[in-house]
Amino acid sequence: DAAELVSRWSGPGRTADGLDVSILANVQDGASARSATDFPVQGIGLFRTELAFLDRAKEPDAAEQTALYREVIEAFVPSAGQPDAKIVIRTLDAGSDKPLLFADNGTEANPALGVRGLRVAFGNPGLLDRQLDAIAAAAEATGSSPWVMAPMVATATEARDFAAKVRARGLVAGVMIEIPSAALLAPSILAEVDFVSIGTNDLTQYTMAADRMSAELAYLTDPWQPAVLALINMVASAGSATGKSVGVCGEAAADPLLACVLVGMGVTSLSSAPAAAAGVGAALGQVTTAQCRAAAQAALATADPADARAAAAAPLHA
Ligand code: PEP
Ligand code: MG
Numbered sequence: 001d002a003a004e005l006v007s008r009w010s011g012p013g014r015t016a017d018g019l020d021v022s023i024l025a026n027v028q029d030g031a032s033a034r035s036a037t038d039f040p041v042q043g044i045g046l047f048r049t050e051l052a053f054l055d056r057a058k059e060p061d062a063a064e065q066t067a068l069y070r071e072v073i074e075a076f077v078p079s080a081g082q083p084d085a086k087i088v089i090r091t092l093d094a095g096s097d098k099p100l101l102f103a104d105n106g107t108e109a110n111p112a113l114g115v116r117g118l119r120v121a122f123g124n125p126g127l128l129d130r131q132l133d134a135i136a137a138a139a140e141a142t143g144s145s146p147w148v149m150a151p152m153v154a155t156a157t158e159a160r161d162f163a164a165k166v167r168a169r170g171l172v173a174g175v176m177i178e179i180p181s182a183a184l185l186a187p188s189i190l191a192e193v194d195f196v197s198i199g200t201n202d203l204t205q206y207t208m209a210a211d212r213m214s215a216e217l218a219y220l221t222d223p224w225q226p227a228v229l230a231l232i233n234m235v236a237s238a239g240s241a242t243g244k245s246v247g248v249c250g251e252a253a254a255d256p257l258l259a260c261v262l263v264g265m266g267v268t269s270l271s272s273a274p275a276a277a278a279g280v281g282a283a284l285g286q287v288t289t290a291q292c293r294a295a296a297q298a299a300l301a302t303a304d305p306a307d308a309r310a311a312a313a314a315p316l317h318a
Contacts, residue, residue, distance in 0.1 A: 002282075009282040011040035013270070017288040021263050022086060023281050024271035026249060028052055030071030036274040040281060043076050043086035045197065045271020046249040049131070050092045050100055059102040059127065065134035070141055077144045087144065088197065088247070088271070090176065091131055093151035094120045097213060103127060112211070117152025118162060118175075128165065136169040149174040149197055154181050156188040163193045176249070178202035183231035186238035193244075198235055198267070200250025204228050223252035224305035229261070233300055236266035247271060256283030261299050261312050264292030283318070291315050 013023035024045030025036035029052045033044060052068055053060060060068070069089065076085040094100035095116025103124065108114035121128035132148065139146050150162045153175040159182075166173035177183050178199030190196060200223045205212040207228050210220035223229075232248070239246030247269040252258050254276035260283060262270065270280055284292075294315035299308040312318075 005286075006278045006282045009040060009278045009285065011277075011281055012042055013281050013284055015263065015284050015287060015289050015292065017290075019263070019289045021267075021284055022247075022269035023277045024086060024088070024247070024249075024269055025274040025277065026271055027072060027075075027274075030068065030075065033072040033075035037075055039274035039277045041274050041277045043088075044072065045086070045088050045247055045253075045269055047072055047087070047089045048093065048098075049090060050094050050098050053092075053100055053102075054098065057101050059130070062130060062134050062137070065131060066137045066141070069135050069138035069146075073138055073142045073144050073146060077142055085144075086269070087146040088174070088249075089135055089146050089148050091118070091121060091128060091148065091150050093117045112205070118150040118158055119152060121150070122158070122161070132165055132169055132171070136171060139171060145172060147172040147174055147195060149176055149195070151176050151199070152179060152202070153177070153189070154179045156185055156192055159189045159192040174245075177235050178206070178250075180207050180231060183235050186235040187241070190238055190242050190244055195245040195247070196235065196239065197247035197249045197269075197271070198232055200228070200232070200248060200252035203231060203250065204252075207231060219305075222305045223250065223255075223258060224299070224308045226300065226302055226304065226308055229300055229308060232262065232267075233265045233296065236262070239268070240266035245269060254280065256280050257309065257312055257316065257318050259283060260287055260292045260316050260318070261296045263289070264294070264296030287316050291317075 013021040025041040026046040027033040094103040096111045105115040163173035174195035176199045208220040210217040249271040253270035254272035259280045295312040298311035302308040
C-alpha cells in the first residue's frame with residue numbers, strides 16, 4: 001500500500017518514465033546536515049546559514065565560518081564518498097522573522113518589507129564578502145563545488161551584482177525567487193545567474209500580502225493559491241527555456257501532490273525538511289512526466305486553492 005511504498009522508497013528522485021528530479025534537504029548546521037543523511041535525500045537544497053548564528057552577538061570570524069560550512073559540506077561529501085552531492089548554501093537571510101544581532105538594521109515599521117536578506121548584504125558588503133570567502137575556503141578544503149545563492153532578490157541588477165561576487169571566487173551563483181518582482185522578471189534574472197531556487201514561503205507571503213507567521217491568514221498563505229502557482233509556473237517555464245536548474249526550497253516542496261505539479265511545470269529539484277523526502281519521492285515515482293504536466297495545467301486553470309488541489313489530483317490518480 002501507499003504507506004509501505006513511502007517507507008521503502010530510497011531514492012534517487014525520478015518519475016515513472018525516468019525524469020530525474022533531485023530530492024534534497026533543508027538544513028541549518030552540521031548536526032541537521034548529518035541527520036539529513038538518514039533520509040533518502042541526494043544533497044542539500046537549502047542551507048539556511050543565518051539559523052546557525054541566531055544566538056550570536058558578534059559576526060563569527062573567518063575560521064569559525066569556514067569550519068561550519070565545512071561541517072555541513074562534509075556531511076554529504078565525505079572524502080571518499082559522494083563528490084557530486086549537490087550542496088546549495090544560502091548567504092545570510094537576516095532580518096524580519098530571522099533577526100541577527102550582528103546584522104541588525106534597527107527598528108523598522110515593516111521588517112518584512114525592510115532591510116532584510118540580500119539588502120543587508122548590500123548595505124554591508126564586508127559581511128557578504130567575508131561569508132563568501134569562508135564558503136570558498138570550505139569548498140577548497142573539501143574539494144567540492146557548492147552552489148551559492150542569495151535570499152530576497154528583487155531585481156536583475158541585484159542578481160548580477162551578487163553573481164559577480166560569487167563567480168569571482170570560482171563558485172556557482174544563483175538567487176532565490178521569493179519576491180513577486182523576481183518571479184515576474186525570471187527570464188532577466190536567469191540570464192544573470194547559473195540557477196534559481198523558488199522560496200515558496202516568502203513568495204506566498206509577498207504575493208498574497210499575508211504574514212507567513214499568521215495562523216489567522218493561513219487560508220491565504222497557501223502555496224496552492226492559484227496566483228502563487230501562476231508565478232511559480234512563470235519561473236519554471238523561464239528555467240526550462242534556458243536549461244538552467246530551477247529548484248523549489250519552500251515547504252511547498254514537502255507536499256507530494258504539489259511536488260508532482262511543480263515537476264509538471266518544469267521544476268528540477270525539490271528541497272524541504274528531510275522527513276518529507278520519502279513521501280515526495282514515492283509520489284513522483286508513481287507518475288509520468290505527462291501526468292505531472294496535465295496536473296500542472298489543470299491546477300493553473302483554477303481560481304481557488306481547493307479546486308487547484310482537486311484538479312491536480314485527477315490526472316495523477318492521487
Ligand atoms: C522561503 O521563503 O520559502 C524559503 C525557503 O526561505 P525561508 O523559509 O528561510 O525564508
Ligand atoms: Mg524566504
